[in-house]
Every structure is written in C-alpha cells, then in structure tokens.
Amino acid sequence: MSKKLTSRAEDYSKWYNELVIKADLAENSAVRGCMVIKPYGYAIWEKMQAELDKMFKETGHQNAYFPLFVPKSLFEAEEKNAEGFAKECAIVTHYRLQNDPDKPGKLRVDPEAKLEEELIVRPTSEAIIWNTFKGWVQSYRDLPLLINQWANVVRWEMRTRLFLRTAEFLWQEGHTAHETKKEAVTEAELMNNVYANFVQNFMAIPVIQGLKTESERFAGADETYCIEALMQDGKALQAGTSHFLGQNFAKAFDVKFANKEGKQDHVWATSWGVSTRLMGALIMTHSDDHGLVLPPSLAPNQVVIVPIYRSEEDLEAITEVANAIIKDLRGSHITVKFDNRTTYRPGAKFAQHELQGVPLRIAIGARDIANGTVEIARRDTLSKEVVGLDGLNDKVKALIEEIQDSLYNKALKFRDDHITEVDTFDAFKTVLETKTGFISAHWDGTNETEEQIKTLTKATIRCIPLNGKLEAGICVFSGKPSKRRVLFAKAY
C-alpha cells in the first residue's frame, strides 16, 4: 500500500496494472499468462456470479457441467469454430509422469503414456456440449434446452493482461437448443438484454447493444449480438456476447428432433458468455488516481467503519456505537465491516479502503461519541460530512443508492460525450487520435473496407447498434453508398 499509483494521465495502462495489484484484485502466476484471482478480486467476481446466476435462472436456464477436455475429433467437427480457436489451444498429449532416470528427484513425461487421441483444453464448449445434446434431444418435447455452465476456459493468448486477456479465465457459457430459428434468435436477443441489464444496473456501466460485423463474429455463429462499453481512455471494451448459431452445430453433430408433424429437423442454437474480463471493464470505467471505485452493488463491503481512539475506554465506547450501527445496516441488507484491526493505524486503514474502493467509510472518534455523530466519507466523490447518529441508517441507504446512480450517470455522460459522428476519413482519424471514443460513421458494408480501416487506424467496427436508425449516406472510407452508421473504436 506504500507507493502512490501512477496517474491515469501519466500512463493509463500502467495505472491499470498497478491498481489491479495494489487493490489486491489479482496477480500474475508462475504459469505464463494465467492469473491468480486474489480474495478481494474474487469476492467481487462472486457478486457478479450470484446476480447473473439469478438472472439466468429467472429466464428459465439451468446449470450443468461438461468436461474440461474436448477430443480433437470433436473439436474439429464444426470447421469454422475449430479454425477460429485452433491457434490458441492448450493440448493434452500424455497422462502420466515418471521418475527421470537422468535427474534424481525430478520427473519427466512418460513416453509410454501417450494418448491415442489428443485432448484440447476447452477454449469454449460448443463441441463437447453439442456432442452431448445429441443424446438429449429426440422430439420437440425435449426442447428447448436452456443450459448454462460456470467454468474455466483456456485460450493460449500471446500477449496477456490481468483480467482483460489471460490464457485461463473464468466465465459462464450458455448453450441452448430450439425448435425454430425464430425461437433461437429471440433467445440470443434475450441474453443480449440480460447482459445489458446486468452491466448497466448492477455494474453501473452504460453499454451499447449491437450486432457484430461478419469479420468480428464468433467463429461458427451466423450472428453475434454484443454489448460494448467505453473505458476512460476512450477505448471500447466488448463486455458480453450472445450468438445465434443457426443450425451449424446441429449439423456438425447431427442433432435432430422429430417436430410436431413427426418430421426430422436439425435444431437451432445459441451460445452466450461473459467472463472475468468484466472485472477489467469495472476497473476502467469507475476507478480514479486514488484507486478502485466500486458501485455499491458489487462491493464486498459497502461500508467500512474505522474506530479512531487513543485509549481502551475510547475503543470500548466506539465499539458499542459501531455495533449498533452495524446491526441497523445489516437489517437493511447493507454489507458492513468493522475494521478494528490493532495491527494498522487509522491512516493506513483509510488508505487501504480508498485503494480498494469501499463505497462509504464511517469514522468514529472519541469526540464523535461525545457529540452523537460520525464522519461519513464517500469514495466516489471523496467528500466527507459529519452526520448525527439519528437517521444514520436512512442516510447510508440513500447514499448507497445515490452512489450507484451517480457512477452510472457519470459514465453515461462520458460515454455519450465520446460518441462522435464523422463524415470524412480525415475527421475519422483526427477524432480517433485526439478525442478518442466511439466514432459513428457510414460504412459500405464490405469486409475489405473494414479491413483497410483497421490496418490504417487500428480502429474496428465495434457494432452495428440495434437501436440505430436507417440513414442513407456514403461510406467514410470508400465513398460507396451506406444505409446506416456503425460505431468504430480502438478496443481492448
């Protein structure tokens, strides 16, 4: 906790990396590209999981668990999907170690224990799940299948960053099977809405809902719905995707059902996921040069109470008041911690809670006891006020709501201020390099133009917004006709 954070203005990327470490969220491990999620970071992830899991169940989904490994022959069955992930797969080839005859006390891979067929550590589970669904679906009465899995997946990324891009990450992956195309599309849209609701209302991060272009689609999907958020440095972050998979996996794995007329048909599919990457979005949306800022919905502790005392008598009196406050707050379903550690001074505690983004800090000193007051400090605004004990509970409740709303509104204003309509490629490049953020521009709809813009500027089409209006125009790059604007940005 000793050294100050690098400021965002100085080096945003360095600020992010330092913050993740200093706020005790995660750290790099001895395994290339794999992170350790530390208890404080994991507690935030658990809050996300609990809320998402509730939302999935409320929309009719059930959890299940499928194997970590995918046999190579299944992995390659859906060709586009396989091609999309082939270059980043961890592959199990052997199943036994033995003593190394050349190095006493050391082990080596037993060359006799080679697998007949290699196993891919799942980068995503469509293949193993669709191979399983084949046995679960005979008739329309078995549909829809609405399954979710909480799991770890591995994608062998070359350049990794804590939470944002790691070789192993935690996620949930929904996999559903339906009678009709319409039902599957509706499901993909439903989950896009669930994700948007969660990220906006729970994480206080505004998002734009849209469709990916063909080149940015999930490998094996006919359509990818996404939610796109904007980070403080003006780069976009894809926060969650849901895919309409058509009949691609049903055909690759021969999953057919007897419809109501008794005819055999392939089922229609979706898949959808969010991951520990959301932790990166959380950090880069709200935090400041003092450290993490957490929306109250995700804070492991929404309130921390710090006693300030010189004598044991002071501490006793403060503890009594603190306990009464805690009882009230917990009665109102507010999470609160009494930080009465004797191994740290109040200043060090203040610094830690600021760095870790606890939304509200209540300090109680001997004078407060005499006056019937406490000092409340808001993490988001860094403002403090002295408040009477009477009505403290209601005050805290109101502040918690206010902080949640205020964080969202602040992020929304920033985001909206950083959507810029441009009509020339010069303006496009200027905005991208100076103002940054989303650029709303006409595009001719071709892969070639998209690719050329990406090569020249590193900006990609983040999405074709779902609520975007049709508007005739000409492509900002090619000058060819366009029917609507799309959103470009540099992205994480």
Added chain:
Amino acid sequence: MSKKLTSRAEDYSKWYNELVIKADLAENSAVRGCMVIKPYGYAIWEKMQAELDKMFKETGHQNAYFPLFVPKSLFEAEEKNAEGFAKECAIVTHYRLQNDPDKPGKLRVDPEAKLEEELIVRPTSEAIIWNTFKGWVQSYRDLPLLINQWANVVRWEMRTRLFLRTAEFLWQEGHTAHETKKEAVTEAELMNNVYANFVQNFMAIPVIQGLKTESERFAGADETYCIEALMQDGKALQAGTSHFLGQNFAKAFDVKFANKEGKQDHVWATSWGVSTRLMGALIMTHSDDHGLVLPPSLAPNQVVIVPIYRSEEDLEAITEVANAIIKDLRGSHITVKFDNRTTYRPGAKFAQHELQGVPLRIAIGARDIANGTVEIARRDTLSKEVVGLDGLNDKVKALIEEIQDSLYNKALKFRDDHITEVDTFDAFKTVLETKTGFISAHWDGTNETEEQIKTLTKATIRCIPLNGKLEAGICVFSGKPSKRRVLFAKAY
C-alpha cells in the same frame, strides 16, 4: 423413465449406475472417464456448494482462484506429493493446432508449438498455491492465510464410475498457512468438524471422524483427518479429508515469515477438500429400488404438486388451490414446483418424481377440490395420506423436518448395526464376507500388517476413530500388542 431399475439385492453396482442415469444426475461423456453433470444432478451439487461455502465463510475463510496448470518444476518440488500424483496426471505439452497437410479439414498438433516446460493439469493445487503464498507472507501480521478454492481437478484414473471416481471432478480445496503447529492442527480439526457437521446435518449421512494411517495419508501430509461413511452395501466411503501438512510445503516452496520476535520461521500448513464424490455417498446412503431418495435439505424441489384433471375447468380450480399452497410454502422457505406439464400424464409424473427423489408429492384432483383436501405422498416411506387444506403448510413443514431426521436415523441405525468388534482374524474374514460393514479390531500399528490384511481381504484401515478409547489388546492379524481398536472395511 420406462424400464424399472435393477434392484439393489440383484446387483448393487448396476443399481447405482442405472440410478445415476435414470434420475438424470450425470452421464458419461465422449472424454474417457469424464462425466457430464446434468442439470438435476448439478442442482443438488449447487445446494451442497452453497451450504459448504457459507460454513467456510463463517469460519473465516475466503475464496480465491489459482491456475488450472502447474509447471512441472513446481509440481515436483514437494517430492512426496509429486510422487503420489505423478502416475495420474494429464499433461499439456503443446499450445497450438494446425491444418493437417495430409487430411484436408482435419487438424493436428503443431509440432513447432511445443512448450518449453510441460504443464500439469492440477490433480490438487498445493504446489501452485504454495508457490503463490510465498509472495503473500512476510510477517506474522500476514497470517493466518485462510483460503478456499472451488475448482475442477483432473486425476487420470484407469477405472472410473460416475461421481465416485472420475478423471475430472469438481471440488473445493482449502489451503491455509499458520504461525504455529498448534494453530495448523486446530485448523485441520476444525475443518474435519465442519465436514462432519455438513455431511451429518445437511446430507443426513452419519460419519465417523478419524485419522488415517500413514499408508492412507494424503501424499505430503503429516496427518490426515477424515470422515468415513457407510454405504448400504456395507462398503465404506471416505467423504472428506483435511490434512495437517506440517512445514513440508513451506520448506519445499521456501515460505517463511518474521515471527513476533523478528525471527524467520517456516509457516505451518493445512489443506482440506470434498468433491462431487459426495453425490455418490448421497445416492448410496438413502436411495432405494424405486430410485433416488433425497434429504429435504438437498432437494432442488422439496415438494412437487401434480394436478389430476380431466377438464379444463378442473385444471383451473386445481391451479387456483395449488397457487395458494405454493404461496404459503414459499413463504415458509420451502421449495415447491407445480408440475402442470401438459405433455405428460400424472402417472408418468409420479414415476419421474419418485425416481428423482422429490421428498413430498402433493396430488390434487377434482374430488380433492370438492372436499378441501389433498393427497400427500412421502418419498422416503412411500406412504400416502389425505390431508385437509387447513394446516397444510404446517403439516408440510413438519414432514420435511421429519423426513430429514428419519433419513439420518435410519442411516445411523444401519451404520451402527454394521460396526462389528472382532478379536480373531477368522471372525474378521467372516464378518467381512457375510455381514460386511466396519470391523473394529486391534492392529499392531505397522504398515506390514495393514498391507498384508489388505492383500488377503481387500479391507483397509478406514480410520483410527478420534473418539475411540484406549484399550489394550492384541493385533487381530499378528498377535502383537495393540493400544486401541481401528476400523477396517472394504471401501469405495
């Protein structure tokens, strides 16, 4: 749902396998030895997880997440641990696939993408976690570390059975670090008690708490505490273990701390875990020839309501009554499902809920509506009674408590009836082959005797009971002196 289960008397092992499949708990996958946990089975596992997680947090533990992979050099650092798991490790050797030049559309492992150091898929996480703890501990102020992880692990077992022994399984693994030996031993004992409480009070399975003999200890532990349960076929099942690891891992990974006197010392460690194997214990303790029997604490639905109707009007009237019952029951925190599927007849629904072990079934027909009654059927006793709507809520609450207690008491009686004291090896063998169960016998304390008994009878020492009294005697096998009886059994 069609065919009847094989009876337990006919073939216990076959009964188990059929039950797991027919009750929709799990199934084998395309990956050798790896299972798919189906939604109904996973819902039971989630109930276990939720309760255990609460108990862990109430005893001061925090969750975190560590990498799936362990670099070989870390894996082999604690030699005994490495030796214990070396023969059952899945090993990642490559990180990329490429198009197979000989087989269009197929992939092969890219020989250029060989890892410099092989990665072991964690069979248990001591190595990777202790390598991480090294960076977390400097002084006594950083201790204790009380960490838990929910994760998947892989042990390449040759003979697998759903839930009982699978190549991949789900578990939690606690890993703690302490200042003193005494504190670490106390932690290992605490978790042994937590597991016993959970399994007895929540799963309704009586257990014996004990210590493992040296030969049955966890690889790398100085002492292993266990809870041992008895299945209906007279075989024991180890349901959870907690290990006092001494300073073995601290020394292997050089984890030292400055104590209160400023001197450097290695920390003391524990680890402890339970897994999806508990699902096997659950099934084999309570279930019967009709299918699964669930203690209400673990039932995804404690009550199911089945309407029996001929006309739409009947169904409407029944639905109205059912909704009122559901509202009351949910108000009492009882989980209840209204099975109003139109695609199945009442008989098929009854059969399914019986097979899946729903503790209470409420059937409502048109005559019940006229009489103000319902029919309640208990899954555990298969008894039925007609009950008035007045006081139904209290009746259901009482039945749920009664079923939970009754299942425990029934299992306890069976277990206690199957602990047999023997004083000769002939009696030992006879009991083992006829009555089965636990055999309480004197043992001379040597590995040799233990090994010989195992070779001759397949019985192992399940534990040295913690509450066992000291009692001088002579070893049932060697005739040498013994200080106490230990428990032998054949085991899963």
